[in-house]
Amino acid sequence: MNSQSPFANIPPVVKNLLIINVLFFIGTYILGRSGINLELYLSCFYFNSPFFHPWQIVSYMFMHANIQHIFFNMFALFMFGPTIEYTLGSKRFLQYYFITGIGAVILQMIVQSAEVHAIIGTFTIPNLNFGPYVNLAGFEKLKDIYSTPILGASGAIFGVLLAFGYLFPNVEMMVLFIPMPIKAKYLIAGYIVIELIGGFGQFAGDSVAHFAHLGGALFGFIILKFWRVQRPNNFY
Template identity: 60%
Template sequence: MNAYRQNPLANLTPVVKNILIINIIFFIATYVLGKSGIDLNEHLAAYYFNSPKFRLWQVITYMFMHANIMHIFFNMFALFVFGPALESLMGARRFLQFYFFTGIGALLLQWLVQALQIHNITGGYAVYHGDLTPFINQPGFEQLQQIYGGAILGASGAIFGLLVAFGMLFPNVELFIMFIPLPVKAKYAVIGYILIELYSGVAGYSGDNVAHFAHLGGALFGFVLIKIWGLRKPNNFFN
């Protein structure tokens, strides 16, 4: 076989490969069942923990749900690019733990921010039984509706955890970033992404449905895990 025609998926590490497959299966199932009137997002995306729509399993399943083809493409492309090196360094078991811990951490930070937003409107951190009726005529009611009825979905939180890990463990690897003509070292690219997410989250632009604080949560938990586990830049694995 010609080496230059080798299947690009052949070098994927086992956990990365399985996460890719599961995400694709979930995406296809969402599309197919949606044609039959079954909205998987209602069951498998995550909702605020006090929302009537919340179910415990959503803490995990939300990571495998995506809004559209571009959403899943960019997340899975990042997993494809950065995941194998990290899995090879961490080992399959620890990499899987890292992926899920950062994904769950992303949701926890998003919930924390939503709780603070609810407190600013109602004076409490949750609405009793998720019943918004008493707040219909109050300022901020639309924001309450968005928090309690809006789905949180996607692997982006876990992906940001992987980006931070890659930037910490392979800081000098040069990356080509869209619209930037010169390569950028991983450590600078990751810092740039985090600053953009922080600015976007704080600015809170109207119509922006991206869960920026979930991204930041994944990044934060990723940073903390790398420090707790004592993982360091390898001397002979990327210069």
């Protein structure tokens, strides 16, 4: 008797997104060993950074920092993506995924712009010369904004999670280290609260782009409302 592959029922968009992300990760590792830094070209930098290129607002979604980063993003896509793709349809799901991913990086850049403006009174730095404008703390913050890339599918994944919590709010889920099932609407709301705390808290050593995650969820909510997507009444 042939056992069915766990990937057999994955719809086409989710399946191809999984494959493409893994190929990008492998390609980044292999080329990196040869001295070619794909992160510099395909991750997304602040729009005034000398490293920024327009295509990065899309390509950054396929770049990941390490094996843990891609594993958890792809695991979430594998777990929740098929349900959302079956609900929205493949074409709309693909649009939704990229809109939330682009929305994520837009919100992150808006926040970065506000931080730059708070330091120097403008959103861009003439000739990228930080020195005349700031003290040491301001210099370090500007350097971090201008040189640290945004990368990963997390923004789009938060869009997928938001869609699941919005469309199937009462589905009970088990979470590691929590000994009882939690309804999806509470779980997703909890994730959003954690991201809000992380984003506004700006804790030392925290390199996570929290506002990108929030941007994915925000744009996901907006697009579901704009499309007038109805909650299924025959699921679970």
